[in-house]
Amino acid sequence: MKDLLAKIQESKAFILSKTALKPSIGLILGSGLGTLADEIEDKVIIDYKEIPHFPTSTVEGHAGQLVLGRLEGKYVVAMQGRFHYYEGYSMQEITFPVRVMKAIGVELLLVTNACGGLNAKLHPGALMVIEDHINLTGANPLIGPNMSELGPRFPDMSSAYDRELIELVHRVGAKHQIEIHQGVYLAISGPNYLSKAELNMVRILGADTVGMSTVPEVIVARHAGIKVLGLSCVTDMAIPEELESVSHEQVIAIANKTRPQFISLVKGILNEVLEG
Numbered sequence: 001m002k003d004l005l006a007k008i009q010e011s012k013a014f015i016l017s018k019t020a021l022k023p024s025i026g027l028i029l030g031s032g033l034g035t036l037a038d039e040i041e042d043k044v045i046i047d048y049k050e051i052p053h054f055p056t057s058t059v060e061g062h063a064g065q066l067v068l069g070r071l072e073g074k075y076v077v078a079m080q081g082r083f084h085y086y087e088g089y090s091m092q093e094i095t096f097p098v099r100v101m102k103a104i105g106v107e108l109l110l111v112t113n114a115c116g117g118l119n120a121k122l123h124p125g126a127l128m129v130i131e132d133h134i135n136l137t138g139a140n141p142l143i144g145p146n147m148s149e150l151g152p153r154f155p156d157m158s159s160a161y162d163r164e165l166i167e168l169v170h171r172v173g174a175k176h177q178i179e180i181h182q183g184v185y186l187a188i189s190g191p192n193y194l195s196k197a198e199l200n201m202v203r204i205l206g207a208d209t210v211g212m213s214t215v216p217e218v219i220v221a222r223h224a225g226i227k228v229l230g231l232s233c234v235t236d237m238a239i240p241e242e243l244e245s246v247s248h249e250q251v252i253a254i255a256n257k258t259r260p261q262f263i264s265l266v267k268g269i270l271n272e273v274l275e276g
């Protein structure tokens with residue numbers, strides 16, 4: 001098997017052969033949130049299928065392309081579509097793009113997702129800034145030999161989500177009159193949505209939202225020393241007492257509906273954030 005470092009370099013070389021841009025901000029766009037990438041100016045679009053060693057997207061609502069360009073005057077690289085553990089990829093494979101982002105110069109990662117809300121305030125359409133996470137996927141992308149070139153054996157997770165950026169989200173929300181919630185995102189492997197008993201359990205564990213992504217990417221980003229900001233779009237009520245059936249179509253429809261607010265929020269953040 002080819003060395004991970006060599007694979008990262010090959011992906012990097014391919015991407016940089018398509019554009020002279022060297023983005024310092026990365027975006028990972030969750031289910032139904034990919035349209036944000038349409039807002040990027042002077043864009044270069046690269047299909048995941050073309051990039052050496054990249055997995056390909058298999059989930060509806062995840063276009064499967066890398067979009068590089070300018071958003072609010074900042075140079076960004078956006079994943080219009082992410083990879084999930086339940087698609088059958090390894091944890092290392094689904095987080096490989098974060099390694100490549102780091103290699104091409106990304107210092108700040110804005111990671112987004114669609115998720116279920118576990119408290120009454122988190123109605124469908126609500127936006128939440130992630131303050132912390134719980135990894136309940138049963139796996140970890142850092143298992144295996146550690147490559148010290150990529151990060152430390154035992155990375156710190158005590159403040160994975162940047163405090164100043166969380167404050168910035170609240171300021172931008174207030175400025176644009178967008179209500180911002182704050183809470184803990186819990187990741188499961190999926191692909192099934194949780195049962196009532198499981199939802200009760202994860203609520204007791206301290207989760208405000210639950211989804212099937214984000215945490216592996218954040219673990220790898222922090223391992224690589226990338227600053228992280230996490231935004232969740234609540235697409236369904238996951239309160240066990242009120243649980244109604246949920247479908248991916250519904251998740252995408254609600255995520256699409258939040259599009260104007262979500263785009264204003266992300267643009268407002270990018271406008272004020274300092275490039276690394």
Ligand code: R1P
Binds near residue numbers: 031084211213251
């Ligand atoms: C379920 O509807 C899908 O939507 C969410 C869940 O994690 C799951 O993949 O997708 P994102 O986390 O990619 O937004």
